Amino acid sequence: MRYLPLTETDRREMLAAIGARSVDELFRDVPASARLAGQVAGLPDHQGELEVERAFQAMAAKNVSPASAPFFIGAGAYRHHVPATVDYMIQRGEFLTSYTPYQPEITQGTLQYLFEFQTQVALLTGMDVANASMYDGSTGAGEAVLMANRVTRRHKALISGGLHPQYRRIIETTGRWEGFSAISAPPDIEGREDLISAIDKETSCVVVQNPGFFGHLRDFSRLAEACHAAGALLIVVVTEVVSLGLVMPPGEMGADIVVCEGQSLGNGLGFGGPYVGLFATREKYVRQMPGRLAGETVDADGKRGFVLTLSTREQHIRREKATSNICTNAGLCALAFTVHLTLLGEAGFRRLAELNHAKAIELADKVAAIPGVEVVNKSFFNEFTVRLPKPAAPVVEALAKRRILGGLPVSRLIPEDRSVDNLLLLAATETATAMGMDPLVAALREVL
Numbered sequence: 001m002r003y004l005p006l007t008e009t010d011r012r013e014m015l016a017a018i019g020a021r022s023v024d025e026l027f028r029d030v031p032a033s034a035r036l037a038g039q040v041a042g043l044p045d046h047q048g049e050l051e052v053e054r055a056f057q058a059m060a061a062k063n064v065s066p067a068s069a070p071f072f073i074g075a076g077a078y079r080h081h082v083p084a085t086v087d088y089m090i091q092r093g094e095f096l097t098s099y100t101p102y103q104p105e106i107t108q109g110t111l112q113y114l115f116e117f118q119t120q121v122a123l124l125t126g127m128d129v130a131n132a133s134m135y136d137g138s139t140g141a142g143e144a145v146l147m148a149n150r151v152t153r154r155h156k157a158l159i160s161g162g163l164h165p166q167y168r169r170i171i172e173t174t175g176r177w178e179g180f181s182a183i184s185a186p187p188d189i190e191g192r193e194d195l196i197s198a199i200d201k202e203t204s205c206v207v208v209q210n211p212g213f214f215g216h217l218r219d220f221s222r223l224a225e226a227c228h229a230a231g232a233l234l235i236v237v238v239t240e241v242v243s244l245g246l247v248m249p250p251g252e253m254g255a256d257i258v259v260c261e262g263q264s265l266g267n268g269l270g271f272g273g274p275y276v277g278l279f280a281t282r283e284k285y286v287r288q289m290p291g292r293l294a295g296e297t298v299d300a301d302g303k304r305g306f307v308l309t310l311s312t313r314e315q316h317i318r319r320e321k322a323t324s325n326i327c328t329n330a331g332l333c334a335l336a337f338t339v340h341l342t343l344l345g346e347a348g349f350r351r352l353a354e355l356n357h358a359k360a361i362e363l364a365d366k367v368a369a370i371p372g373v374e375v376v377n378k379s380f381f382n383e384f385t386v387r388l389p390k391p392a393a394p395v396v397e398a399l400a401k402r403r404i405l406g407g408l409p410v411s412r413l414i415p416e417d418r419s420v421d422n423l424l425l426l427a428a429t430e431t432a433t434a435m436g437m438d439p440l441v442a443a444l445r446e447v448l
Contacts, residue, residue: 064403066269070436071405072363074383074427075213075413076137076164076239077272078264080352081431082340086266089339090332101294104307110331111306114294117338124244125258126251127280131291133334134277137261141167141207141237142174143279143290143324144257145182148205148233150288150323155180156202158195161188162212164239165413171207180204187414189376189385189423191216196226203230205257209237210247214410215380215425217247224254233257240264241278242429243381245353257281266336276333286310290324352430356382359428366441367426372448376423383427385410389448392424398447399440406440 006014011023020026027035039045047055066079073079090096094109101107101114114132121130134140145157157175159168159182168184175182185193191214195206206227211217220236227234236250238260250258260278263269267276281289287310295309311317344352360382368375372389388395392409399406410423428437 064400064405066405069403069405070432070440072407072426072428072432072436072440073405074240075408075425076166076261077269078240078242078382078427078429079269079431080242080264080429082266082268082336083343085343086336086339090266090336095332095335101308104305108306111294111308113335113338114331115296115306116342117334118294120338120341121260121262121278121280124241124249125238125255125260125278125280126249127255127258128251128283129286129289129293130278130280131289132294133262133330134259134279134291135330136263136273136275136277137237137239137259138164138167138170138277140259140277140279141235142170144235144259145171145174145180145205145207146178147257147281147285147288147290147323148235149178149180151233151285152204152231154202154204154232156204157182158198158203158206159184160195160206160208160212161185161193162191162214162216162218163207163209163237164213167209167237167239187214187410187417187420188212188216189214189420191218191377191379196223199226199230199232201230203227203232205233205235207235207237209239210250211238211240211243211381211383213239214423215377215384217379217381219248220250220253220255224256227256228254235259238278240381240383242349242353242356245349245351246357247353247381251280256285262333262337266338266340267333274330274333276330276337288323353381355430356428359430359432360384362434363426363428363432363437363440366437367444370441370445370448373444382429383425386424386426388422388424391421393421395424395444395447399443402439402443404440404443406444 015022071079101110104111118130118132122128134143149155157171157180159171172182185195191212199206206223208220210220220234224234233256234254235257236255238244241260241262242264258280262276262278279291292308293310295307297305297307299305341349360380364375364384367373367386374387376385376387393411396406396409407424407426410420410425414420
């Protein structure tokens with residue numbers, strides 16, 4: 001009864017109430033040629049709850065899960081340990097049933113955690129102010145370019161070859177419909193590109209990533225100076241937020257806008273989502289920032305309280321005046337991020353970053369010892385690129401058949417460029433162990 005709650009008597013009474021003789025009459029406006037004559041071929045009839053559970057468990061068992069196999073995939077989606085306390089906290093009724101903080105007198109809890117979230121993001125990125133929040137890092141990058149265009153009143157974005165290809169495509173698609181040009185540099189495989197010479201008087205912004213898509217770490221201070229000298233903004237993207245526990249924050253490099261993917265903290269891998277975008281900027285640009293801001297104030301009795309300080313979404317103001325058409329924030333994911341980071345604290349977060357880097361060094365050393373395999377990077381955080389003696393895609397498939405999730409072939413995300421066919425991205429977080437690394441290395445030797 002759980003899945004099909006209506007009895008035949010229920011259906012007859014409902015049809016009688018609306019004056020229909022059968023369910024088929026409800027579809028009479030649909031041409032007969034567009035209707036199925038019977039059941040959909042291959043789909044089973046209804047089943048009991050136990051049978052349905054078993055059927056889906058059997059389907060799930062066909063997947064190679066990160067929890068059940070050595071896992072070295074990254075490229076913007078990282079497997080980190082999420083403490084059980086995070087799930088416990090976000091499922092408390094005070095958080096789970098809250099929606100949107102339009103009425104501050106009854107949503108103080110939601111407003112407070114959004115305020116804490118913003119504070120954490122500003123501290124991590126080294127920026128003045130952060131919003132609450134974005135859908136994810138990739139769409140946040142598109143919003144950052146739109147913001148830079150508004151600030152500079154220019155319409156050309158330079159995109160680094162070290163930016164994640166999916167982030168690049170989102171910016172290019174946004175530009176196609178919003179009327180700005182996106183000039184993309186070729187893949188920065190070696191981590192040596194110099195974008196300064198490409199900046200001109202038409203450039204609104206330069207978009208870079210640190211660590212880059214291929215894992216390289218860069219100091220963009222000189223690039224920031226060049227952008228500012230030309231009247232352009234520097235946008236720094238961070239797809240692995242845990243790196244900010246060790247790496248110089250973008251704000252110290254002179255970034256004007258910072259966009260991060262926050263999935264690594266509090267949010268487990270889930271077939272690509274849901275994620276949470278972090279967005280921070282300089283205080284002087286705050287009125288051009290998309291999304292909304294939660295602020296701290298005092299009530300009529302002088303007690304500390306929280307309110308929505310800035311709401312520039314089209315849901316709040318006239319569409320033509322809005323800085324964004326984002327109609328919600330990833331609130332539950334933002335809460336998970338905040339709970340996880342609060343549990344870690346500053347020392348714990350730094351230690352987590354150190355563990356990630358140490359694991360990646362260990363993996364890089366092991367992989368580099370395989371004949372014919374070259375580690376491309378001179379620097380990295382927890383992810384690096386290796387060049388194989390044969391195309392990486394079939395190698396990854398061969399590893400998967402051995403129940404090893406052995407990284408991501410770069411050709412999967414840049415299929416149009418044959419020069420990346422032999423490149424493999426490998427990531428090692430704190431969850432990696434020698435019990436996973438050694439089988440990967442042994443299988444790579446065998447496959448190669």
